[in-house]
Amino acid sequence: MQSQNQEFKLMDEQKLSVDLISAQYALKDTRGQKNAKSLVILVNGIELAGKGEAVKQLREWVDPRYLLVKADPPQVLDGKQPFWQPYARFIPAEGQIQVLFGSWYSDLLSTAMHASHPIDDSLFDDYVARMRAFEQDLKNNHVDVIKIWFDLPWKALQKRLDEIEPSEIHWHKLHGLNWRSQKQYDAIQRLRQRFTDDWYIIDGEDEAQRDQQFAQHILKALAHCPVHPVKASGRWKQEKVPLVLQKPAQEQLEKAEYKPELKKLSRKVADALRTDPRRVVILFEGMDAAGKGGAIKRIVKKLDPREYEIHTIAAPEKYELRRPYLWRFWSKLNTEDICIFDRSWYGRVLVERIEGFATPVEWQRAYDEINRFEQDLIQNETVVIKFWLAISKDEQAARFKAREETAHKRFKITDDDWRNRERWNDYLKAAADMFARTNTENAPWHVIATDDKYTARIEILRTILKQLKGG
Amino acid sequence: MQSQNQEFKLMDEQKLSVDLISAQYALKDTRGQKNAKSLVILVNGIELAGKGEAVKQLREWVDPRYLLVKADPPQVLDGKQPFWQPYARFIPAEGQIQVLFGSWYSDLLSTAMHASHPIDDSLFDDYVARMRAFEQDLKNNHVDVIKIWFDLPWKALQKRLDEIEPSEIHWHKLHGLNWRSQKQYDAIQRLRQRFTDDWYIIDGEDEAQRDQQFAQHILKALAHCPVHPVKASGRWKQEKVPLVLQKPAQEQLEKAEYKPELKKLSRKVADALRTDPRRVVILFEGMDAAGKGGAIKRIVKKLDPREYEIHTIAAPEKYELRRPYLWRFWSKLNTEDICIFDRSWYGRVLVERIEGFATPVEWQRAYDEINRFEQDLIQNETVVIKFWLAISKDEQAARFKAREETAHKRFKITDDDWRNRERWNDYLKAAADMFARTNTENAPWHVIATDDKYTARIEILRTILKQLKGG
Incomplete structure (x- = not known):
């Protein structure tokens, strides 16, 4: 999926906005219909890569009444509740769009980076497999999931950190990671590559393209209207009644x-x-x-x-x-x-x-x-x-x-x-x-x-x- | 209200059950109607006075599908959220009955008993006044509230503590109070009397009467079907448009x-x-x-x-x-x-x-x-x-x-x-x-x-x- 950037074209802003709004209303109109669906947008990425700006820009292009945005600090995956539990109540109803800043993946990343008993690669991969199965279940149940990773090269990140406004420093430390540490940066990149191969990757360096790429991915996801199959493919094998x-x-x-x-x-x-x-x-x-x-x-x-x-x-x-x-x-x-x-x-x-x-x-x-x-x-x-x-x-x-x-x-x-x-x-x-x-x-x-x-x-x-x- | 016990009569158990169930169904049928209402039952009292048993017995007399029961450990009133905030999501919809074990009052009691900066009487009374105003607002908005205090004299409490099953001891310590301390018992009694004058008081010593009294209070509350006034009493004084x-x-x-x-x-x-x-x-x-x-x-x-x-x-x-x-x-x-x-x-x-x-x-x-x-x-x-x-x-x-x-x-x-x-x-x-x-x-x-x-x-x-x- 990472190759999609090569063929990327900027759209006229007003057309993009009109298209997004029409797609929102079409989604809303599927409520209660056979092709009903909702959309979850998972947003994740390197700090300062522009996730926030892209979501803010999206809010301006769409009808903000029908775009729900939720952000919570990451939770530790401590084996006390399923990874989907903290997010269960934000799974949207038919016709709704929900942006999740942070999700089960940020919890996984954060746990892997911080845990006193670190998650090894095999457990990490096991989590990813279960998360994907969960997302597939969501999709089958009419909740589309698109996943977008905002990336930023090490040098660009350091430059942005140099230029950050003082009042924002506190905010950017919230997630408890030290973005000045190259070792840590590399560790995050290594880890996230274990799950982002079915994500859209957006290059956060190019600000103009960044917001448009984000919005266009969402437009595409909205336009893709599934037909939910009703009939099962094979013949059902009835078990004998014990x-x-x-x-x-x-x-x-x-x-x-x-x-x-x-x-x-x-x-x-x-x-x-x-x-x-x-x-x-x-x-x-x-x-x-x-x-x-x-x-x-x-x-x-x-x-x-x-x-x-x-x-x-x-x-x-x-x-x-x-x-x-x-x-x-x-x-x-x-x-x-x-x-x-x-x-x-x-x-x-x-x-x-x-x-x-x-x-x-x-x-x-x-x-x-x-x-x-x-x-x-x-x-x-x-x-x-x-x-x-x-x-x-x-x-x-x-x-x-x-x-x-x-x-x-x-x-x-x-x-x-x-x-x-x-x-x-x-x-x-x-x-x-x-x-x-x-x-x-x-x-x-x-x-x-x-x-x-x-x-x-x-x-x-x-x-x-x-x-x-x-x- | 404390005098009602004098005229109390045991009802035939099956009749009580039938009456409760009919009242439940009548309540359910008010949904969407002009006389719609729901009922919140606040349950509080001295440890081991039989709150739990009374609720369990109630569950057996009513149709348990339409009786919601919620219990949470008390929260400290620390001035960081309104007292109603932890309970907001349990305020029932029309036609529902919700038992709250513990409520804003148990939070208040618990805060007054534990706080490092204890609540003085005037602040305590101020809280009570605001809680009553909140309950009045609930009632005006079709949520009836009845409040029931299970009481137990000091000696009876000590006797029950002597007889408690070992596995239950942990459970009864949950609320962090020492029920073996007479000083503490007296303090709770003194404090609760600052708010229980509009509560039903049930004497927990008499087990047979206790459960019936509780159920009969609820039956009465269910039977009382308000007619919500539509017209305002006086003439509305319209302000001048600035x-x-x-x-x-x-x-x-x-x-x-x-x-x-x-x-x-x-x-x-x-x-x-x-x-x-x-x-x-x-x-x-x-x-x-x-x-x-x-x-x-x-x-x-x-x-x-x-x-x-x-x-x-x-x-x-x-x-x-x-x-x-x-x-x-x-x-x-x-x-x-x-x-x-x-x-x-x-x-x-x-x-x-x-x-x-x-x-x-x-x-x-x-x-x-x-x-x-x-x-x-x-x-x-x-x-x-x-x-x-x-x-x-x-x-x-x-x-x-x-x-x-x-x-x-x-x-x-x-x-x-x-x-x-x-x-x-x-x-x-x-x-x-x-x-x-x-x-x-x-x-x-x-x-x-x-x-x-x-x-x-x-x-x-x-x-x-x-x-x-x-x-």
């Missing part, structure tokens, strides 16, 4: 046995959740009335509500639909140490697949996206514990009936539940595909038969203990 | 004079913005084409885009309309040190008043709400600089025409602009009322005549310098 889903059988536990065992286990689970140094994410999927709520109640029995958060996942809101489907989960994972999900991101390959809310291409791609998402969590001090609660069709009918007959449980049963029941086999098939594709080594699925509630609850608590340290 | 708005006259500045002066001033403004230790908020209001964008451009001329944030305020989104109108500004003030607003919260008393988006009661109340909001900012190391750009009707017509004739400026002019122009006098009247009511001593309005752009820009920069330290 027997445990078809006939979830289990022994019955007597109340006299259950009560003391539950008491002991919920105490142990609370202790283990408290002492495990990692964040814990527990999620439940399964048919309606399979006992998700009841199981959650027993997990938190000995915890204080201030120690955990329960997310009950319903249909997404409109503003959530305008972003990648994982987006609404990113923000929910930014907080408590113990997060419990009553339904989860797997909705993409269950209800959204079955009801047609996601196209075949979308849900078929989602397995890998979800796996990457969970691996990012796991690599950042998080335990992911996944349950499928398997109920038999007869037992579900009995529970539905009981709910309808109990005043304070009636809210738990709606027409949707009966409709879902009619699609019983579709759900089993979708679940089978889900297990086959997302049952990873460090985030395995636990299928729990729940016709006998007591047995199920005990099994769930024991399973959690097994996945926790000291459990 | 002459400067009617005939904004000014001398013309020659380009030869303007250029060097602009250069000098924008340098000085950048320096002053960088060195002033306070956060700076600059906002612009005024007729279309009055030069807001151009003025902002000159303010940031010598700054890097990473040093400031520009918020261009358009019509609120749907999810913003479901919350108090100031809500969308709270979140925007949580970030950069230099925030510039191209239009602002004053939209409430300008466009929303004129177009009827706010009822008379709402916009007439807004002046005080805005004044309180700005004072909260100012008391927390923020400078608020407010500009009204005054253009003459003829000059606006000329600029509209010029915009329509210039390709890259055409996006700046829409049918809305022409329609607003027809309401010229309404805007002048609304502006006159706004000046009269929100021109406070430490957040004064600066009215700048802008028919001559050069003079206007110079005057704006000089005005900013005057309000800044070292300016």
